[in-house]
Amino acid sequence: MYARFSLLFLFCLPLLPSVQASQDHLADWSNWSIEGTPDLFYPASEAAFEGDQGMALFLPANEDMQVTATSPLLSLPETGHFRLSWWMRSFHGKSLTVRLTINGDPVGEYPLRSDMQYWSQGHLDFVGEEGDALAIILEADGALGRTSAEVDHFSLRHSPTPFPEVPSLDGLNQQMEPLRLNANQYIFIQRRLTESGPPWPPTLPRTAEDEALLTDADRVGPDGLVYPDWTYAGVPGGIPEAPVVVRAADRGIHPNGEPVGEALQKTIDEIVKGGGGALLLGEGTYNLDYPLVIREDRVVIRGAGRGETILQFSYDGPTDGMVGFANVSEGSTLGPGTPLRLHARTKGLTAMRILGPDGHTIAEHGSHRPEWYFYQEYNRPANFTIQTHGRVLIDRYGPGTHRFTASASYRDQEDEETTLTLHLTEDGDRANARPWGEAAISFHQSGTWNQARQRLVADAPRGSRVIQVDDPRPFHDRAYLVLSVSDQDDWLDSRLIEHPMARGGLLRRKVVGIEEIRDNWIQLKQPLRQDWNADEGVLVIPWQPVRHGGVEDLTIEQTGELWTSGINFNAAAECWVRGVEVIRPGRNPITTWDVKHLEVRDAFFDGAIYAHGGGGTAYVAWQAAYDCLMENVSARKLRHAPNVQWSSSGNVFRNSTFEDSGGQWHAGYTHENLFENITIRTTGSHGAYPFGLYGSYATGMHGPQGPRNVVYGSTIDSWRGGLKVGGTVEGWIFAYNTIEAQRGPAVALMPGTFHATFRGNVLVSHEPDPSLIWIATPDCVDNHFQDNYLIGMGECGTGWRGSWDLRNLIRIIDPESLICPIFSGAGRPLEEEKNRRIADVPSLLPSPQAPVPSIFEWQREN
Numbered sequence: 046m047y048a049r050f051s052l053l054f055l056f057c058l059p060l061l062p063s064v065q066a067s068q069d070h071l072a073d074w075s076n077w078s079i080e081g082t083p084d085l086f087y088p089a090s091e092a093a094f095e096g097d098q099g100m101a102l103f104l105p106a107n108e109d110m111q112v113t114a115t116s117p118l119l120s121l122p123e124t125g126h127f128r129l130s131w132w133m134r135s136f137h138g139k140s141l142t143v144r145l146t147i148n149g150d151p152v153g154e155y156p157l158r159s160d161m162q163y164w165s166q167g168h169l170d171f172v173g174e175e176g177d178a179l180a181i182i183l184e185a186d187g188a189l190g191r192t193s194a195e196v197d198h199f200s201l202r203h204s205p206t207p208f209p210e211v212p213s214l215d216g217l218n219q220q221m222e223p224l225r226l227n228a229n230q231y232i233f234i235q236r237r238l239t240e241s242g243p244p245w246p247p248t249l250p251r252t253a254e255d256e257a258l259l260t261d262a263d264r265v266g267p268d269g270l271v272y273p274d275w276t277y278a279g280v281p282g283g284i285p286e287a288p289v290v291v292r293a294a295d296r297g298i299h300p301n302g303e304p305v306g307e308a309l310q311k312t313i314d315e316i317v318k319g320g321g322g323a324l325l326l327g328e329g330t331y332n333l334d335y336p337l338v339i340r341e342d343r344v345v346i347r348g349a350g351r352g353e354t355i356l357q358f359s360y361d362g363p364t365d366g367m368v369g370f371a372n373v374s375e376g377s378t379l380g381p382g383t384p385l386r387l388h389a390r391t392k393g394l395t396a397m398r399i400l401g402p403d404g405h406t407i408a409e410h411g412s413h414r415p416e417w418y419f420y421q422e423y424n425r426p427a428n429f430t431i432q433t434h435g436r437v438l439i440d441r442y443g444p445g446t447h448r449f450t451a452s453a454s455y456r457d458q459e460d461e462e463t464t465l466t467l468h469l470t471e472d473g474d475r476a477n478a479r480p481w482g483e484a485a486i487s488f489h490q491s492g493t494w495n496q497a498r499q500r501l502v503a504d505a506p507r508g509s510r511v512i513q514v515d516d517p518r519p520f521h522d523r524a525y526l527v528l529s530v531s532d533q534d535d536w537l538d539s540r541l542i543e544h545p546m547a548r549g550g551l552l553r554r555k556v557v558g559i560e561e562i563r564d565n566w567i568q569l570k571q572p573l574r575q576d577w578n579a580d581e582g583v584l585v586i587p588w589q590p591v592r593h594g595g596v597e598d599l600t601i602e603q604t605g606e607l608w609t610s611g612i613n614f615n616a617a618a619e620c621w622v623r624g625v626e627v628i629r630p631g632r633n634p635i636t637t638w639d640v641k642h643l644e645v646r647d648a649f650f651d652g653a654i655y656a657h658g659g660g661g662t663a664y665v666a667w668q669a670a671y672d673c674l675m676e677n678v679s680a681r682k683l684r685h686a687p688n689v690q691w692s693s694s695g696n697v698f699r700n701s702t703f704e705d706s707g708g709q710w711h712a713g714y715t716h717e718n719l720f721e722n723i724t725i726r727t728t729g730s731h732g733a734y735p736f737g738l739y740g741s742y743a744t745g746m747h748g749p750q751g752p753r754n755v756v757y758g759s760t761i762d763s764w765r766g767g768l769k770v771g772g773t774v775e776g777w778i779f780a781y782n783t784i785e786a787q788r789g790p791a792v793a794l795m796p797g798t799f800h801a802t803f804r805g806n807v808l809v810s811h812e813p814d815p816s817l818i819w820i821a822t823p824d825c826v827d828n829h830f831q832d833n834y835l836i837g838m839g840e841c842g843t844g845w846r847g848s849w850d851l852r853n854l855i856r857i858i859d860p861e862s863l864i865c866p867i868f869s870g871a872g873r874p875l876e877e878e879k880n881r882r883i884a885d886v887p888s889l890l891p892s893p894q895a896p897v898p899s900i901f902e903w904q905r906e907n
Contacts, residue, residue, distance in 0.1 A: 260508025300329025348599025547748030716751025
């Protein structure tokens with residue numbers, strides 16, 4: 046059994062009670078025997094994921110070596126399927142393998158490969174009998190090799206223990222940080238699911254014959270499959286043409302190299318006072334030295350054309366000092382929801398702090414963004430900002446007038462500080478507070494966040510168009526509302542959600558338009574996509590976004606290595622980006638949070654400064670986005686593109702191309718999103734994962750993905766595996782696509798993936814071992830494969846090299862066999878009919894035959 050680690054994602058089968066007797070044996074690393082070079086493996090407290098101690102491995106650079114650590118013999122207390130699990134992390138990890146033997150015979154092995162510092166989880170699955178004697182072996186063998194880096198100073202560190210600095214000019218000799226394996230709770234033997242069956246009863250219709258499950262949220266397609274309804278995606282009625290009300294040249298704003306940030310912001314504020322319209326920029330390159338923030342409706346920034354009007358974003362922190370508060374000035378008033386944000390100059394930056402009037406530290410760098418350390422150690426300052434909120438300050442110091450200090454530490458110089466007097470009040474959220482942004486252009490909620498939250502008082506099932514609240518009055522002057530529920534333990538447990546970062550209330554959230562209010566019933570503009578149960582404490586929140594704003598016909602290019610994005614939408618609805626190019630922003634070309642009916646079209650996104658990822662970097666993503674549309678977009682050299690995450694639903698990516706990037710269902714119960722007629726070509730560079738399309742695991746930090754995401758009429762070409770569905774998901778549809786894997790399965794369905802449909806696809810693997818389609822576990826049930834071309838069951842070879850991050854790959858074929866099976870793993874499809882099998886990959890692949898070229902357009906027309 047072979048596999049490779051993929052960064053950030055935590056792969057795990059459905060969690061069942063661990064075998065405590067075996068876990069206890071592993072809790073003491075001192076009982077392990079070391080062969081080879083004993084001082085390379087050693088117990089260390091800094092190697093612990095949790096608990097007191099883990100096993101550290103130090104691999105010298107460019108040195109041939111071999112060292113093996115073997116556990117004591119372990120006895121299984123019962124018969125059944127088991128799992129060996131571990132957590133690990135390393136820098137540039139190579140040449141380490143976990144092996145398992147039973148009664149001296151090898152059972153499986155798993156090369157550990159990770160090239161960043163994030164904790165990752167892996168496991169081996171096996172079948173054992175009561176009394177079997179197990180041994181776990183960690184084996185390092187070989188050299189790390191050399192890596193070139195065009196830097197004049199380079200260091201590798203990781204808290205809490207700094208790593209030695211390695212100055213170099215090209216031809217960098219990298220040293221290896223200890224690999225960290227935890228023995229207390231996170232290396233253990235665990236019983237695996239043995240019975241078949243879905244993780245929960247099916248809730249979605251698959252075909253028109255499932256009449257009892259059909260609701261107004263479902264649309265029966267021309268092929269008889271039941272799809273989500275995407276007719277609400279994008280700006281309702283299409284993107285409007287905003288009239289030009291101000292020309293930049295008429296306000297003395299010219300592309301002559303002089304800073305224009307302050308002048309543009311004043312002009313935007315002027316347009317707001319006049320009721321909105323378009324600000325027209327001329328041809329040429331403008332020096333945008335300060336983030337632009339739009340907080341009111343109907344403001345459009347328009348250029349003379351992509352590549353003709355260029356905004357060079359040159360911001361590098363406060364313009365009047367090294368550190369300061371970005372969104373307030375002397376005497377500003379902060380309400381409970383007002384952010385207090387620190388910005389600092391980045392050159393040599395080592396620490397940031399917000400201090401209260403008593404000198405107490407309220408917030409400090411890295412406390413909520415640990416990846417900031419990572420970029421800083423590469424002398425590339427990722428994060429230049431930290432924040433707290435008025436609620437925190439009021440609770441600690443009470444309403445009234447107080448002094449607060451922004452502090453920053455730098456290499457080889459004294460700390461820098463700025464102190465302001467601020468007024469804290471329980472009334473209002475943004476009185477007198479200046480806006481802020483972490484992008485060249487930001488659209489942020491125009492009104493206060495209404496605190497008159499209501500509780501849902503009656504169940505609102507999927508497909509419903511009405512909800513009931515106690516008091517509808519706060520909703521009468523609002524076009525939208527937010528449904529939100531803090532994730533309940535029963536629901537989380539039913540979805541096998543274990544990781545605390547995925548249990549933070551970001552999984553179930555929805556923005557819905559208000560049609561009409563009668564008594565305490567609110568009529569919605571569209572049917573609900575999931576069940577909302579009153580007994581779960583669902584909040585119904587009045588919502589007033591910034592609306593009808595856009596960016597058109599220009600290029601945004603970042604000039605410095607700052608962790609900022611191109612365009613940001615936060616609490617925005619019916620906004621758009623059209624004819625825009627974003628070149629190498631620090632973080633993401635476009636970011637979203639709580640957006641509705643956003644539309645991005647005719648755009649080009651080219652890379653990101655921090656393209657290798659970390660903390661949500663180098664994405665083309667819908668994040669906390671609902672019924673948004675991205676069309677006719679080209680993107681390249683990005684980490685996850687296209688991508689949906691954090692409760693995003695009803696969104697559409699279509700007619701777009703993503704080169705050197707990988708598609709993702711990344712985090713937080715994304716559901717009923719459509720990828721249609723997109724092309725993805727991934728090479729594994731720029732931080733992309735080794736699958737063309739990838740869905741996260743429910744048990745990891747990203748939480749589960751939700752039901753019925755759809756890929757239709759698309760082309761996926763991946764340097765490793767084709768498609769990987771992360772597990773514990775229901776009812777996904779893959780129809781009329783070409784999915785081509787250069788090495789590994791074309792399709793991998795991970796634990797708990799059920800009720801999925803694969804129809805009319807061309808599924809190809811050039812090296813399919815162990816199979817063309819991997820179905821991991823017996824709880825992968827009710828999966829249908831119909832009318833597909835299954836291509837590439839030729840020679841597997843005897844020395845299968847594996848795929849980057851497939852988990853629990855038990856070799857089920859004879860090691861000497863040269864023919865790969867179609868299906869492997871512990872699961873099997875429910876229905877497998879009318880599939881055409883081709884052993885060797887032809888030079889010209891057959892084309893999928895869809896009943897309609899676009900299910901999106903078909904729904905709008907029907």
